[in-house]
Amino acid sequence: MKRFKNKKTLMLVLVLALTLVAFTGCGNSNKAEDSNEKVETEGENSTYPLEVEDQFKNKVTIEKEPERIVSLAPSHTEILFSLGLEDKIVGVTSFCDYPEEAKEKDKIGDYEGINIEKVIELEPDLVVQYGKGDEGINSKIKEAGIPIVSYEPESIDEVINTINEIGKVTGKEEEAKKITEDMKAKKDEIVDKVKDEERAKVFYEIWHDPLMAAGPGSFMDELINLAGGENIAKDAKEEYTEFDQEQLIERNPDIYLAAEDTEDKTVESIKSRPGYETINAVKNDKVYLLEPNIVSRPGPRIVEALELVAKTLHPDLFE
Incomplete structure (x- = not known):
């Protein structure tokens, strides 16, 4: 995605043709599997604070289990809902329309950009974004003391890894494991059939x-x-x-x-x-x-x- 010559055209294409909400800055040089197994804790994985390294090798400290989460992409919103975090999601993009409950969440922006003031006003203790994001926006979120993690999976296996990583970060490891095991089984069944x-x-x-x-x-x-x-x-x-x-x-x-x-x-x-x-x-x-x-x-x-x-x-x- 990063190689389009006209970035404005890219944004429009992604929204209309891919509906992947474009809050990304660059591409996907680091793969999600690189971040797999990189959540370190002082004890068990469910113990906070967590020292996390996301897909783009950003080291992030999450002091406590997230209770207020903002998602900057429809795909991440779907992951969070699938993990049973619907009550903790306080902000999503205008294109986050699945499941239906996502439409009821506060909106923090669209493909043209996010409303950083709105994000901060929601007082999240975790922001999950797609891709590296905009450096200026990232800096403002960090300056507000809000941890932000970034993932940009580009394959089924990377999606599976991302779900597991977000599960670790949010204290939903067991839920993530069940979801991804079911996904793997379904994938294998389809591949075997064809x-x-x-x-x-x-x-x-x-x-x-x-x-x-x-x-x-x-x-x-x-x-x-x-x-x-x-x-x-x-x-x-x-x-x-x-x-x-x-x-x-x-x-x-x-x-x-x-x-x-x-x-x-x-x-x-x-x-x-x-x-x-x-x-x-x-x-x-x-x-x-x-x-x-x-x-x-x-x-x-x-x-x-x-x-x-x-x-x-x-x-x-x-x-």
Whole structure:
């Protein structure tokens, strides 16, 4: 995500096409597994204060079990709710819409930025953000004496690690363990079901003007591979990259996927684009729109996204 030349365009694309709330500053050079097993305590993991090293190697001291938590991304909000922390969440972004209860929480900003004064006013004892965040905002939060931890998972395994890490930080280790064990089991079940199927050539549209694809290292690239497909943009240089239409037509995907992220994006609007009539996916009516909040958020529902993609690629296996 960090490699877009126009950051304003990037923010818009992430909101509309990925719904990943963009409060990130940079990319994902450090992986979530690097932070796994790095919560140190003086006694048991449930004992505070905790000395934490987050995904970006920031050392953070959490003096007591968090009672007031602010989330700066929909995916992290979903993680916190899944851990049973709904009563402790005091602030979320405008795009935090799952579960339904998240809509009732105080809003601290949107993709254009967060209201730092509102965050401080809520008096949280923990802020959880997606990515490195903005240095200026981070500094103000720290100056207010509020601990902030940062995670940016880019795969199912990293999501699992992030859930476990947030579970440690919030005193919900057992809940996190149960959630992630169920996720692993479901992932293995889906992968086993599709492993012997013929791999169809798949294209996933991130954006249409300009045409952008999910490249290697992106969530959708992993989901396509695990679901028994072959991503035709697997050799792109970036996770989210512009993709020439001539190249799309030449590689001729069997299945065309996109998120149903705008009202004017429909299967018919995609199929009617000039030149698309020669693509196998269009000729064989295999253009599909997927639920954006499920396929784009690196949270507990990411395995649901895998199942959704697998069902789309191999519907006969899931009847």
